Amino acid sequence: MNASRTARDRARAELTREIKEAARRQLAVEGAQRLSLRAVARELGMVSSALYRYFPSRDDLLTQLIIDAYEGIADAADAAVAGIPAADERGRWRAVANAARDWARSHPHEFGLVYGTPVPGYQAPTDTVASASRIPIALLTVVRDAHENRRLAVPDLDLAPELAAQARAVAELTGLDVPPAAMTRAVVAWTQLFGMISFELFGQLVGSMDPADAFFAEAVERMADFVGLRDSDDSHSTG
Amino acid sequence: MNASRTARDRARAELTREIKEAARRQLAVEGAQRLSLRAVARELGMVSSALYRYFPSRDDLLTQLIIDAYEGIADAADAAVAGIPAADERGRWRAVANAARDWARSHPHEFGLVYGTPVPGYQAPTDTVASASRIPIALLTVVRDAHENRRLAVPDLDLAPELAAQARAVAELTGLDVPPAAMTRAVVAWTQLFGMISFELFGQLVGSMDPADAFFAEAVERMADFVGLRDSDDSHSTG
DNA sequence: CCAAAGCAAGAGCAGCGCTCTCGTAATTGT
DNA sequence: ACAATTACGAGAGCGCTGCTCTTGCTTTGG
Numbered sequence: 001m002n003a004s005r006t007a008r009d010r011a012r013a014e015l016t017r018e019i020k021e022a023a024r025r026q027l028a029v030e031g032a033q034r035l036s037l038r039a040v041a042r043e044l045g046m047v048s049s050a051l052y053r054y055f056p057s058r059d060d061l062l063t064q065l066i067i068d069a070y071e072g073i074a075d076a077a078d079a080a081v082a083g084i085p086a087a088d089e090r091g092r093w094r095a096v097a098n099a100a101r102d103w104a105r106s107h108p109h110e111f112g113l114v115y116g117t118p119v120p121g122y123q124a125p126t127d128t129v130a131s132a133s134r135i136p137i138a139l140l141t142v143v144r145d146a147h148e149n150r151r152l153a154v155p156d157l158d159l160a161p162e163l164a165a166q167a168r169a170v171a172e173l174t175g176l177d178v179p180p181a182a183m184t185r186a187v188v189a190w191t192q193l194f195g196m197i198s199f200e201l202f203g204q205l206v207g208s209m210d211p212a213d214a215f216f217a218e219a220v221e222r223m224a225d226f227v228g229l230r231d232s233d234d235s236h237s238t239g
Numbered sequence: 240m241n242a243s244r245t246a247r248d249r250a251r252a253e254l255t256r257e258i259k260e261a262a263r264r265q266l267a268v269e270g271a272q273r274l275s276l277r278a279v280a281r282e283l284g285m286v287s288s289a290l291y292r293y294f295p296s297r298d299d300l301l302t303q304l305i306i307d308a309y310e311g312i313a314d315a316a317d318a319a320v321a322g323i324p325a326a327d328e329r330g331r332w333r334a335v336a337n338a339a340r341d342w343a344r345s346h347p348h349e350f351g352l353v354y355g356t357p358v359p360g361y362q363a364p365t366d367t368v369a370s371a372s373r374i375p376i377a378l379l380t381v382v383r384d385a386h387e388n389r390r391l392a393v394p395d396l397d398l399a400p401e402l403a404a405q406a407r408a409v410a411e412l413t414g415l416d417v418p419p420a421a422m423t424r425a426v427v428a429w430t431q432l433f434g435m436i437s438f439e440l441f442g443q444l445v446g447s448m449d450p451a452d453a454f455f456a457e458a459v460e461r462m463a464d465f466v467g468l469r470d471s472d473d474s475h476s477t478g
Numbered sequence: 479c480c481a482a483a484g485c486a487a488g489a490g491c492a493g494c495g496c497t498c499t500c501g502t503a504a505t506t507g508t
Numbered sequence: 509a510c511a512a513t514t515a516c517g518a519g520a521g522c523g524c525t526g527c528t529c530t531t532g533c534t535t536t537g538g
Contacts, residue, residue, distance in 0.1 A: 006504080006505070007504080007505095008503095008504060008505070008515070008516085011516095012515090012516095031356075032356070033272060033356075033358070036493085036494065036495090037494080037495065037496090038493075038494065038495080039494095046517075046518090047517065047518050047519070048494090048495080048496085049496080049497080049498090049517080049518075049519080049520095050516075050517050050518075052495095052496075052497085053515075053516060053517080057495080057496080058494095058495065058496090112355075112356035112357070113356070115437075115441070115443070116351075116355040116356025116441075117270075117271070117272075117351035117352070117355025117356045117441070118351070118441050118442065119272070129445075129446060132443070133446060136447070159453075159457060160453045160456070160457065162453045163448075163453035163454055163457055166447065166448050166453070166454065169447075170446075170447045170448075173446065173447075184448075184454065184457055184458075185461065187444075187447060187448055187454065188431060188435070188457075188458045188461060188462075191431055191434040191435040191438050191458070192427060192430055192431035192434055192435075193434070194434050194437075194438070194443075195430040195431055195432070195433050195434015195435065195437065195438075196427070196430040196431075196434065198354075198433075198434065198437065199430050199433070199434075202354075202355075202356070202357050203357065204354075204371070204433075205426075206368075207368060207372060207409075207412065208375070208405065208408075208409045208412075208426060209402075209405055209409075209423075209426055214398075214399045214401045214402035214405070215402055215405065215423065215426065217399070218398060218399065218402055218423055218427075219423075219427045219430070222424065222427060222465070223427075226461070226465065245535080245536065245537095246535080246536095247484070247485085247534090247535060247536070250485095251484090251485095275524085275525065275526090276525085276526065276527090277524080277525065277526080278525095285486075285487090286486065286487050286488070287525090287526080287527085288486080288487070288488080288489095288527080288528080288529090289485075289486050289487070291526095291527075291528085292484080292485065292486080296526080296527080297525095297526065297527090
């Protein structure tokens with residue numbers, strides 16, 4: 001009663017992994033649109049029809065790669081956060097933003113696969129939603145920590161009722177106690193971050209802020225201000 | 240010496256237009272990835288090879304559609320701006336943002352074509368850059384007007400030297416006199432706007448701020464604040 | 479009026495995703 | 509240990525794709 005009992009089971013697991021690896025390799029080189037089941041099979045020395053024993057369709061293989069990409073960028077963000085003291089929420093926010101950008105720049109096609117135009121068939125989000133939410137959760141966790149530590153400069157403007165309700169629903173869904181106004185601002189910052197990364201990767205900034213290092217750094221600071229994260233320097237000044 | 244002299248020229252121009260129309264129709268239904276030259280030819284009662292008299296490749300046809308899409312969203316923004324008094328810069332900013340979102344929601348596949356993952360061959364941006372810059376120019380024009388009318392609350396934080404240089408270069412390139420700090424913030428707001436629209440369209444907000452009407456409205460207001468656009472109400476209070 | 483150029487059509491090539499069949503090998507139940 | 513079942517890879521094949529090339533026909537311009 002091993003984890004993988006028979007030799008066939010072990011072979012199947014290994015081949016499934018190898019197929020995904022070959023596909024990811026091809027994805028990194030050619031992009032999602034040019035990813036071809038037949039080419040993956042060729043690289044593995046198999047015939048194309050044999051792949052269908054492991055993935056029912058090309059879209060299912062892509063869905064697996066999508067999940068892996070979400071996990072990859074989230075792992076990078078989590079690892080970056082772990083390197084910053086918990087008390088330095090602004091530093092952690094910065095770390096998540098930089099990790100997301102770095103990962104995107106080193107995995108452009110995988111980034112495009114998950115944050116670009118959805119694949120034609122529009123894959124079911126049910127499998128991907130858990131992985132997809134890890135990045136926003138990482139950002140929200142930083143905000144929650146700042147709020148918990150009474151270091152969040154929450155703006156007191158009130159929101160439209162339906163927006164406040166949505167913000168409260170997100171707080172409940174994620175189990176992260178973040179006030180509606182801060183929650184809304186965090187989502188705004190999240191969309192800004194990924195819009196900026198997309199623009200950089202997809203060439204929308206070529207005439208203006210490209211190369212985007214300085215712009216990115218500035219934007220991250222301004223968005224950290226925007227969500228109410230203070231500099232770790234003046235964390236002592238006020239209670 | 241007519242604009243189109245011969246019958247053949249007229250036929251060619253008309254057929255080129257009809258091909259683009261059929262392609263756009265197919266794009267709207269199926270998406271860019273499923274757009275097929277053969278299907279377009281079929282719809283027009285032609286044989287597929289005949290299309291190559293008008294477009295050298297599928298990618299060239301797509302590039303034309305990309306340009307049309309840029310023009311379409313920019314036209315929508317310009318039309319919306321024209322409906323708001325020039326003195327109400329914040330209202331004009333709002334109008335551009337709403338027009339962009341409305342256009343994107345009514346032309347999702349065309350939006351994805353231009354702001355999503357680039358097509359595999361990565362089309363030369365030279366043809367598209369003029370059309371692509373119309374939207375950021377529309378946003379910057381609003382900021383420039385506010386600055387000119389001394390109604391822009393410019394933040395006085397100084398920027399990294401290379402960022403300030405880039406901002407000045409954009410100002411020179413566009414001929415729009417916007418101070419570096421405001422320029423940077425406008426670009427941040429631009430990336431936020433399109434990141435938010437992308438997320439709404441591509442399903443990234445489904446678990447949180449979807450439907451996104453209230454969230455979008457709030458984000459637009461906060462970003463208008465962010466770039467320093469005042470409410471039109473208090474435009475009289477200060478000089 | 480005639481050569482040149484533009485044109486649509488058809489055949490064809492290589493590639494794609496996917497399905498189905500078939501012989502073989504591994505697994506399971508008795 | 510043997511038989512029945514199941515999983516598997518290979519191969520052929522279908523309909524589709526983008527694209528090329530050749531073949532006649534028509535329009536154009538000198």
